[in-house]
Amino acid sequence: MNFEPALSLVSYGLYVVSSHDGEKLNGQIVNTVFQVTASPAQVAVAINKKNLTHDYVSKSGVFSVSVLSEETPLKFIGLFGFRSGRDADKFASARYKPGETGSPVLLDYSLAAFEARVRQTVDAGTHTLFIGEVSGGEVFSGGKPMTYEFYRVALRGKTPAGATTYQGEMK
């Protein structure tokens, strides 16, 4: 049964999830971020095991989540979403500040950010679900958060293979 059309109606935001390995910094586009509990505040993020950010979050046990603005250009999403940190230093050309967990906190096109410390790691096959307790957060500016829908429809953005929602063809 083809359940892809039904699944494609699930709503998501668009985020950069970042972490570090000592001095090395990396981050990637993620659409799968949600709050799991309110007290304590915990968030879940799903990350492909092949990604460098996955390695960094696994090793450091910390990550930051930056909420992208609707005004984020495709080029910027391309840098963080379609390139691997193994081939490019993504933060070399981005504005950021060190977060209290040691993760870089992106400032470009970022409405807000929060940081978390991993409490549970769930092996879901191709992806790992990291559940982290939120340790801090900050709003940088007003504006509308980018949704995955806006990215796909208004910006005609593509979905890389390896995403949780990849469907084999670009839509």
Place this chain on the structure above:
Amino acid sequence: MNFEPALSLVSYGLYVVSSHDGEKLNGQIVNTVFQVTASPAQVAVAINKKNLTHDYVSKSGVFSVSVLSEETPLKFIGLFGFRSGRDADKFASARYKPGETGSPVLLDYSLAAFEARVRQTVDAGTHTLFIGEVSGGEVFSGGKPMTYEFYRVALRGKTPAGATTYQGEMK
């Protein structure tokens, strides 16, 4: 540090997650649904341990997710979101059909639905994260999926205590 304003910029949809305990049916409003992997297709949902739907999903190992339309009236969300299935038979006044997992599949105000079988259960404290493999899905009609943002801002909908995103005050 007050990280609530940053967390409130995370995007969600609005869904009814349903399950069964033999002949007994129940469902509840959930905003925390996301796809975790593409192959196989797996989705995660976070449900408060106190809720009857939590008991049913835990026992039956199956659930359905209905994607609510933007046209869903607040009254309907009130029935599924602010009442407990312990006090009311929510499906008594709703149109639905039996799904292939045995979970009821809501037809009222539902753009689409999919069903899943639980593969992993993650204890996250007040809530359980159920990770299920999608076994089927169907689109019922065109229209815009209700987002949590639309519910809160356009419909001025409230968030019940016990939600993953409850912040102590209504916004």
